[in-house]
Amino acid sequence: MSKVAFVKVKDVNKEGVHDAVKKALELAEWKKFIEGKKFFIKINGISDQVVPGQCTSPWVIESVVYELKKSFPDCELFMGDADLAAAKQLDKASKAWGYLDIADKYDVKFVNLSNEPLIRVDCGGKVFKQLDLPKILLDVDTIINIPVPKTHCLTTITGCMKNHWGMVPRFRHQFHPVADQAIPDINHYFSKTRFNLMDLTISMEENAPRTGISKICGIIMASPDRVAADYTIARFMGFEPNKIEHIINAEILGLGSTKDIEIVGDEFEVDPFKPPEPDKQPIFFWEMRLRKIPIVKPMLFDTPVFNLLAAIATKYNTFLWYNKFGKKYIEQISQTPWASEFEPLWEGYE
Numbered sequence: 001m002s003k004v005a006f007v008k009v010k011d012v013n014k015e016g017v018h019d020a021v022k023k024a025l026e027l028a029e030w031k032k033f034i035e036g037k038k039f040f041i042k043i044n045g046i047s048d049q050v051v052p053g054q055c056t057s058p059w060v061i062e063s064v065v066y067e068l069k070k071s072f073p074d075c076e077l078f079m080g081d082a083d084l085a086a087a088k089q090l091d092k093a094s095k096a097w098g099y100l101d102i103a104d105k106y107d108v109k110f111v112n113l114s115n116e117p118l119i120r121v122d123c124g125g126k127v128f129k130q131l132d133l134p135k136i137l138l139d140v141d142t143i144i145n146i147p148v149p150k151t152h153c154l155t156t157i158t159g160c161m162k163n164h165w166g167m168v169p170r171f172r173h174q175f176h177p178v179a180d181q182a183i184p185d186i187n188h189y190f191s192k193t194r195f196n197l198m199d200l201t202i203s204m205e206e207n208a209p210r211t212g213i214s215k216i217c218g219i220i221m222a223s224p225d226r227v228a229a230d231y232t233i234a235r236f237m238g239f240e241p242n243k244i245e246h247i248i249n250a251e252i253l254g255l256g257s258t259k260d261i262e263i264v265g266d267e268f269e270v271d272p273f274k275p276p277e278p279d280k281q282p283i284f285f286w287e288m289r290l291r292k293i294p295i296v297k298p299m300l301f302d303t304p305v306f307n308l309l310a311a312i313a314t315k316y317n318t319f320l321w322y323n324k325f326g327k328k329y330i331e332q333i334s335q336t337p338w339a340s341e342f343e344p345l346w347e348g349y350e
Contacts, residue, residue: 002228002257003028006236006265009201009218012337014059017201017220021063024197024222027264031071033194033224036141039068040111041079042193044148044163045099046210048092049318050345051326052333053204053214056146058098059341060199060220064146065106078136079103080111082169086313090114098345111136114169125185127178132170133189143193145226149200149233150208153278154179156244158209159233160196160226161187161255177292180245187226188253196229197222200236202338205273207281211321214329216338217271227256232263238272283313 005027009020043061047054061079068077079099083090090112094100103110116134123131137143147163154176155162164186165179175182187193200219204212219236223229227250234241241247241258251258279285330346333339 001260001262002225003223003262003264004225004228004232005220005222006232006263006268007220007222008266009220012218013340014062017057017059017341018063018066020220021060021197022067024220024265025064025067028195028222028224030195030222030224034072034142034144035192035194037072037074038076038140038142039072039078040137040140040143041065041068041077041108042143042145042147042163042167043079043081043099044146044166044209045081045090045093045097046084047317048089048096049322049326050096050342051214051322051329052202052338052342053148053150053208053212053329054210055093055097056148057199057201057341058102058345060197060201061099061146062102062106064144064197065102065108068144069106077106077108078111078140079108080113082113082134082166086311087317088114096345113137113167116169118170121189123185123189125181125188127175127182128185128189131168131186131189133167134169137167137190141192142195143190145193145196147196147198148203148209149198149221149230149237150204151206151212151237151273151276152209153207153276153281155183155246156239156276157230157234157237159230160198160223161230161246161250164190164193181249183246184250184253184255187250187255193226195222195224196226198229198233200233202333203273205237205275207276207278210317211281211283211325212276213274213325214333215273216333216336219271225256225261227251227258228261229256231258232261232268236268236270238270239275283316
């Protein structure tokens with residue numbers, strides 16, 4: 001029986017989020033799964049613009065770091081993510097979202113995985129026979145995964161397993177057409193990811209993960225089982241998990257269960273998300289179509305021409321989308337109690 005904790009944030013403030021995180025960790029019996037003394041926290045740092053729901057909540061990250069430091073005082077702690085294929089956003093994101101401040105406060109080393117030396121490993125997957133992985137991920141004893149579950153134009157949802165995509169910092173964009181098997185392959189190698197804390201305080205719906213609509217959920221989930229977690233996340237979002245191929249393929253690989261799931265904590269509720277509409281997201285729309293043209297694909301994606309495409313994508317995300325939609329979502333969140341988490345970040349960003 002795979003246990004998934006489902007906890008509602010009772011008080012919308014830093015202490016309230018910490019209480020929910022602590023409760024979820026305890027309900028999912030997290031300490032049973034943490035091994036060794038060298039830990040890496042995998043966050044989601046997809047954007048250097050502070051639109052709530054894009055990246056992992058600073059309050060959630062600090063709560064996990066605090067509990068790790070309290071329970072494992074002698075641990076050596078790292079946290080980080082990787083740059084995107086189309087943008088080198090993480091170093092700016094680590095400042096804009098306050099991650100470096102958290103790292104300094106708790107003596108945590110923040111790591112940009114895209115800048116780390118790589119080691120080639122054999123993984124024997126269906127898509128990935130070998131992977132070039134950052135050395136730090138091979139050196140640590142335990143990985144704690146803190147995704148922001150959202151809708152996703154490519155995979156319907158992004159959750160615990162999709163958050164591992166950022167652990168492969170080179171050329172992962174080349175595997176978008178086979179992501180439903182590539183994601184399970186990556187997760188199959190990372191058996192040292194022993195626990196997952198899912199940040200559903202503020203998520204994103206529709207054409208996420210970066211250009212979606214901010215959605216307040218006020219939920220923390222936790223589980224040692226990535227498959228059970230993503231299955232439950234999909235149910236929470238109102239999707240049919242058995243139609244999400246990377247979840248099913250991961251279960252086939254033996255990464256977890258979609259059948260024997262025990263939800264503990266608060267009463268489980270469905271909060272339907274607006275589904276992704278890939279044909280209305282221009283970057284994704286054109287990428288997937290151009291990749292299907294045999295002659296065009298190598299010319300655009302396997303040559304320096306890709307750098308131009310990446311620059312165009314970055315301009316769309318950081319200028320056109322942000323000014324037309326992102327600022328509107330910021331304004332909407334600023335009228336809610338959740339503004340207290342982001343107001344200091346917005347002030348620093350501006």
